[in-house]
Amino acid sequence: MHGSESGSEPGATGATGVDHEFLALERELTVFLRRARSSSGEMAREVHPELESAAYGLLVQLESAGQQRATDLAAYFGVGKATMSRQLRALEDLGLVAREPDPADGRASLVHLTDEGLARYRSVRNARRERYVRKLADWDRAEVAELARLLHHLNTRAEE
DSSP, X not given: OOSOTTOOOTTOOOTTOOOHHHHHHHHHHHXXXXXXXXXXXXXXXXXXXXXXXXXXXXXXXXXXXXXXXXXXXXXXXXXOHHHHHHHHHHHHHTTSEEXXXXXXXXXXXXXXXXXXXXXXXXXXXXXXXXXXXXXXXTSOHHHHHHHHHHHHHHHHHHHO
């Protein structure tokens, strides 16, 4: 059902001026994000005991999108160049990523996963996927696909 339970338009507020659907969304996202941060930290430590939880997302993006400039990664994650540089340096020191000159611009470099980084990341990702399969075993595949679609839509909007 779209809109509120009373059938009003999306975003409409009741007599109290409270938008219950968006309050519920905020509450559920807060719980989800807190759990996701904790899970990201666990996964980062599984990749490498010294890996920061924030850097785990870099591995996800590099595996998904391939080699990229550090400035593009910073823009994607909405962080400053200094933060990105620090996180990439830590990943390099752990042997998980490497840089090579960008053939399109010799002043820039492209960051990519090393073979070791890719192997470690995929091992953790596959274990995580199995946990999702177990946790959502009683869900219909269409529900899982719908959740993925809605989260993608939300993430895409966050980029605007």
